[in-house]
Amino acid sequence: MRLPTSTLLALLPLASCQLDYWAKKAGLKYFGAATDTPGFRERAPFPQSYSKYDAIFADPKEFGQTTPTNGQKWLFTEPEPGVFNFTEGEVVAGLAASTGKILRCHALVWHSQLAPWVETTEWTPDALRAAIKRHVAGVAGHWKGRCYAWDVVNEALDEDGTYRKSVFYNVLGDEYIKLAFQAAAEADPGAKLYYNDYGIERPASVKTAGAKRIVKLLKDAGIRIDGVGMQAHLHADNHPTMQDHVDTMEAYAALGVQEIAFTELDVRIKVPVTPKNETKLAWQKESYQFVAEACVRVKACVGITLWDFYDPFSWIPDVFPDNGSALLWFEDFTKHPAYDGIIDTFKRLAANGTRAVTTRRFRA
Ligand code: XIL
Numbered sequence: 001m002r003l004p005t006s007t008l009l010a011l012l013p014l015a016s017c018q019l020d021y022w023a024k025k026a027g028l029k030y031f032g033a034a035t036d037t038p039g040f041r042e043r044a045p046f047p048q049s050y051s052k053y054d055a056i057f058a059d060p061k062e063f064g065q066t067t068p069t070n071g072q073k074w075l076f077t078e079p080e081p082g083v084f085n086f087t088e089g090e091v092v093a094g095l096a097a098s099t100g101k102i103l104r105c106h107a108l109v110w111h112s113q114l115a116p117w118v119e120t121t122e123w124t125p126d127a128l129r130a131a132i133k134r135h136v137a138g139v140a141g142h143w144k145g146r147c148y149a150w151d152v153v154n155e156a157l158d159e160d161g162t163y164r165k166s167v168f169y170n171v172l173g174d175e176y177i178k179l180a181f182q183a184a185a186e187a188d189p190g191a192k193l194y195y196n197d198y199g200i201e202r203p204a205s206v207k208t209a210g211a212k213r214i215v216k217l218l219k220d221a222g223i224r225i226d227g228v229g230m231q232a233h234l235h236a237d238n239h240p241t242m243q244d245h246v247d248t249m250e251a252y253a254a255l256g257v258q259e260i261a262f263t264e265l266d267v268r269i270k271v272p273v274t275p276k277n278e279t280k281l282a283w284q285k286e287s288y289q290f291v292a293e294a295c296v297r298v299k300a301c302v303g304i305t306l307w308d309f310y311d312p313f314s315w316i317p318d319v320f321p322d323n324g325s326a327l328l329w330f331e332d333f334t335k336h337p338a339y340d341g342i343i344d345t346f347k348r349l350a351a352n353g354t355r356a357v358t359t360r361r362f363r364a
Contacts, residue, residue: 018061019339022346023304026296027355030102030303032065033057034264036313037091041070043313052333053310058099065102065148067263067305068092069315072105073113077139081117081131084138093146104263104305105147107154107196108136109180111166119167128171133183140187151196151229151263152184153177156214159199161206177214178223185224196229196263201240203247215255228252229263232291233307233316235323236269236280239287245294253300260300262291264307266326267338268316273325281337284325288338292345296355 023031035057036043038050056062070076071088078084096103109132118131140150156177158164168176177195184193195214199207211228218225230248234240240248249260267287269280295301308314309327316326328339349355 017340017343018059019342019346020064021061022343022350023292024064025350026292026346027350028295028301028303030065030305031063032067032101032104032303033063033306033309034067034069034106035092035095035308036069037071037088042308042315042318046312049310049312049331049333053313056309056329056333057095060100063101063309065104065303065305066092066096066099067104067106069106069308070113072139072143073107073110074118074135075113075115077142078135079115081121082134084142086139086142089139089143093143097146102148102303103143103146104261105140105143105150105191106263107151108139108184109152109168109176110154111164111168112155114167123167123171125171128168128176129179132168132176132179136180136183137187140184140191144188145190147188147191149192149194149227149229149261150184150188152193152225153180153214154196155198156195157197157200157207157210159207161210163210174214174217177217178221181218181223181225192226192259193224194227194229194261194263195225196231198231198233198264200228201230201232201234201248202244203251208248208251212251212255215252215257219256225257227259227261227302228257229261231264231307232262232266233264234267234287234291236267236284236287239267239283240290242290242294242297245290246297249294249298249301253298258300259302260298261302262295262304265291265304266307266314266316268320268323268326271322271324276330281325284336285338285341288328289341289345292342293349296346296349299355 019031071092076088163169200211252260267284310329311325311327312331314326317324328336
């Protein structure tokens with residue numbers, strides 16, 4: 001039987017199984033992908049990919065949320081003291097609006113990609129307090145009402161779980177964290193305020209203990225913190241189990257944060273990744289599925305954000321040269337096995353009504 005083209009086109013969305021569509025069926029608020037300014041940084045060498053990339057990104061059933069991977073960082077938003085520039089950040093904020101996606105905003109106070117003046121100034125505590133307040137008020141104030149959530153403080157912990165010795169910590173100690181959250185709450189009362197970090201996805205990790213300490217620090221001071229963002233830059237060959245994710249998220253929720261999100265998910269594979277290595281891709285698939293399932297099983301988990309979705313645009317090979325293929329679309333735009341794995345997980349959990357009967361502990 002020959003079907004008319006219009007019928008075939010109508011069937012297409014189902015045939016390609018979109019991520020946000022199935023995440024929502026399973027009970028999440030969104031499944032999203034971070035993106036960057038077209039033509040910039042990692043993506044600059046691949047102009048031939050832009051039209052296919054843009055079409056996938058724009059599909060509202062594929063991605064219901066986005067985050068700018070760079071444009072809202074201090075380096076771009078306040079390059080000189082008190083001089084604000086929102087041009088870069090507006091690119092992805094504009095894409096979110098034009099493609100109907102929830103916007104997560106990233107990141108107000110972070111030691112990396114800082115404007116150079118922040119690190120070269122000889123600060124008195126009062127002057128740095130004022131600079132943090134001005135930055136947060138300026139940036140969160142500019143996007144007021146448009147950010148579903150803000151990563152207010154990013155990566156305040158060192159690898160050993162103690163506070164990272166950033167310029168902020170060295171001058172102000174943990175007070176800078178309180179200041180940043182207070183200023184963000186004043187600047188954008190409607191945005192969910194998150195602490196965001198990597199390596200905080202396993203229950204026994206020293207960094208998870210550090211993240212809990214930060215939540216308590218704020219709660220004890222009566223300062224609003226709404227969420228913990230687990231960046232989840234994972235490794236295919238040694239990834240957290242589903243139960244690890246569940247236990248970690250339950251521990252954050254038990255401290256009184258309303259929500260938790262996977263904010264920068266990618267699962268790196270050690271090179272060589274081509275020719276396509278089935279074993280490594282199977283580990284990666286399992287890792288992505290554990291994240292998807294855990295998020296559905298923990299009521300406080302609102303959604304999952306990939307740190308971009310197309311391998312050539314990933315930050316991983318640039319920063320960790322022995323790793324790659326961390327996302328869900330290969331360079332030739334075929335999908336990783338993990339893509340169907342995530343969809344299958346959402347479909348199964350949606351059919352079982354898992355979200356509605358979430359238990360505090362789950363054993364497979
Ligand atoms: C990365 C960007 O993706 C890169 O383009 C940039 O060169 C470096 O930063 N944790 C974070 C993100 O919170 O902001 C980082 O993003 C990746 C690690």
